[in-house]
Amino acid sequence: MNPVSDDAWSPWRPSELASRLKHASGLWYVVGGWALDLWHGRQTREHEDLEFAILPESVPEFREILKELDFFTVHAGVIEYLEPGRSPPPHVSQLWGLDSGTARWRVDMMLERGTPSTWIYKRDTSIQAPRSEIIRISDTGIPYMAPAAVLLFKAKYLRDKDEADFALALPRLDPAERETLRLWLELVHPNHQWLAAL
Structure with missing residues (x-):
């Protein structure tokens, strides 16, 4: 099965x-x-995709629930069909869900290492936190990643978005969240430009 264009979202x-x-x-x-917007309680900008995280061992369950979609592994710029019942290779941490009827990507399923009780930052495994502190629940009952963790991921690329x-989130971060993000950035990106603002 050939995937559609990678921008057909x-x-x-x-x-x-x-x-x-x-x-x-x-x-x-x-x-x-989208996690930041769930935290804000409103949509603040357009989103070109929808990312959600699961544990790798949960892939079969979520593929079964979302069986209306065909899933593809995404790694190093290569998109490959993942047959039903097959597990993604250990080095893959991203699966895109394709609605074949419309030839449009619907979700980006991220495979996060760690355990049900412990979150581990994939780019530096020395950064860990209780999963209960990383997962928040929106007013509408949707689980989402805490803002400090989302911004840690975003700090690597510094795209316009x-x-x-970051600029929109900064005034709303409480002192503990600011300190957590500052400590994480000092570990991973010690000269990061956001540190001055924190």
Whole structure:
């Protein structure tokens, strides 16, 4: 099966994903820009995709729940079809879900290492936190990644949207969140330009 173009996105909204996953037993939560908007309680900008995280061992359950989609592994710029029942290779941490009927990508399923109780930052495993501190629940009942962790991921690229997300989030971060993000940035990006603002 040949995937469509990698920019053929028509992502679900978090509420559409949540309605499909309401009976899932495995851990899941929205990450990326949409996670920040769930924290803000409103949509602050357009989102070209919808990312959510699960544990690798939960892939079979979530593929079964989202069986309306065909899933593809995404790694190093290569998109490859993942047959039903097959597990992604250990080095893969991203699966895109394709709605073949419309030839549009709907979700970006991120495989996060760690355990149900411990979150581990994939780019530096010395950064860990209780999963209970990393997962928040929106007013509408949707689980999402805490803002400090989202911004830690965004700090690597400093795209225009990442800069805008940081500027909008900064005034709303409480002192503990600011300190957490500052400590994490000092470990991973010790000369990062956001440190001065924190």
